[in-house]
Amino acid sequence: MAERREAFKMLFSANSAKVETNKGDAYYDRLFQQCRARLDELKASQPLQAIDFHEILSDEGYDRREFMKWASAATAMLMLPPMFTPLVAEAAELMTRVPVIWLELQDCAGNSEALLRSDGPKIDEILLDIISLEFHETLMAAAGHQADAQLEDAMHAFKGKYLLFVEGAIPMGMEGQYGTIGASGETFHEHLVRVAADAAAVVAVGSCATYGGIPAAAPNPTEAVGVMDVLKGKPIINIPACPANPANMVGVILHFVLTGQVPELDSLLRPKFAFGYRIHDNCERRAHFDAGEFVEEWGDEGAKNNFCLYKMGCKGPMTFNNCSIVRYNEGVNWPIGVGRGCIGCSEPDFWDKYAYERPMSDANIKAPTGGVEKTVDQFGLGVLTATAVGIGIHAAASAVAGKKSDEGEAQ
Ligand code: SF4
Ligand code: SF4
Secondary structure, three states: OHHHHHHHHHHHHOOOOOOOOOOOHHHHHHHHHHHHHHHHHHHHOOOOOOOOHHHHHHHOOOOHHHHHHHHHHHHHHOOOOHHHHHHHHHHHHOHHHOEEEEEEOEOOOHHHHHHHOOOOOOHHHHHHHHOEEEEEOOOOOOOHHHHHHHHHHHHHHOOOOOEEEEEOEEEOHHHHOOOEEOOOOEEHHHHHHHHHOOOOEEEEEHHHHHHOOHHHOOOOOOOEEOHHHHOOOOOEEEEOOOOOOHHHHHHHHHHHHHHOOOOOEOOOOOEHHHHOOEHHHHOOOHHHHHOOOEOOOOOOHHHHOOOEOHHHOOOHHHOEOOHHHHOEOOOOEOOHHHOOOOOOOOOOOHHHHOOOOOOOOOOEEEOOOOOOEEEHHHHHHOHHHHHHHHHHHHHHHHHHHHHHHHHHHHO
16 A cells, blocks of 8 residues: 555656747747758758659648648647748658658557558648658568568668667567567567667657567566667657557657757657646546546446546546647547546556556645645545645646656756
8 A cells, every 4th residue: 555655646756848838039040940951951852752742632632721720730739839830831741751660579560550540531640651661561562581671772772861660669588589570580679779770760659669568567578678778879769658649650750850850858758749748737627637526436427427537547647648639540539538547558667557447546645735635535625625736736746747857858
């Protein structure tokens, strides 16, 4: 119980990003010039695929106005001011100029599935369809020696320029022999290190590639770890979640095309534009949390009225991700929207620590207003008090999280 209570207190001090949304005119003017030069340079390069992006958009039913609306939303998602919207639109048109190599290691291919879904695609998904995916062994026709040759060709042709997307954990047990690839029996670890050597940056996609994910769950027989645990000397961008949201994959590529750099990251190497806020900060059930209205049992009146899922084990208060904003499945819905609490899938060790229902109603919460210890049950005592406590906790959590982030980044 003590351990559980301690773990609960940690919920409000998880590492996070401190999101700076306004960095001043001088900063943005400089960045604008840098992006302009980068896009001009890309424009002068040969497209890797002969496609007409606007024709594809039009075939899918999007006109210029809708594309610019999307560009404006994407600009806001990247936490850039509106003056960048035309540049973001240009970057989207130039996304095919950046080659992507995709490796699948110890995983379920869920992130590839997320990449592929294209039923009535949104512009994000169209972009993922047309990125210059130079190698993805699950999706391409080549196999065996042909596939090996294709990878070698792509690495050679785009040396130093490709983005390496990695899906899946790296098994380190038994000298890596739990996962081998190709005729030579190269281990996943050797394979990753070799292909990453000439990448411009490495993007770890999904919770397995970022922190080891489900393969690393106890007792972790294969000694699975994430990319950042084994790869040194390369810029690494983590896009955790199970699966990663395609909108965040697009955001990372778009940012790289636009600026030639990796986005601003938190101490867990997650882009702040996507992981700078907690699920709880933007949850549609938040008003019920603040008012002390909770689902107490599956199927009760609270559940029917979309009350907060905190007592049913929702981990939204300590989970950093933007799924409460961008949602899944063409933006139709997301886990909490359909009545299931967040299981913290974008946090380290989520499967062991958070994934099963663990009601936290007996845990003490440090309420910063007055320094009193409140249990979540006490939230329901009075709407006004509860609201103040809820907001106070929120503010304190953000402050602590921001401090932690600063500490992480200073290291
Ligand atoms: S459902 Fe979860 S994320 Fe939403 S308000 Fe409740 S505790 Fe927060
Ligand atoms: S709501 Fe929580 S568990 Fe669900 S996808 Fe988002 S971060 Fe993962």
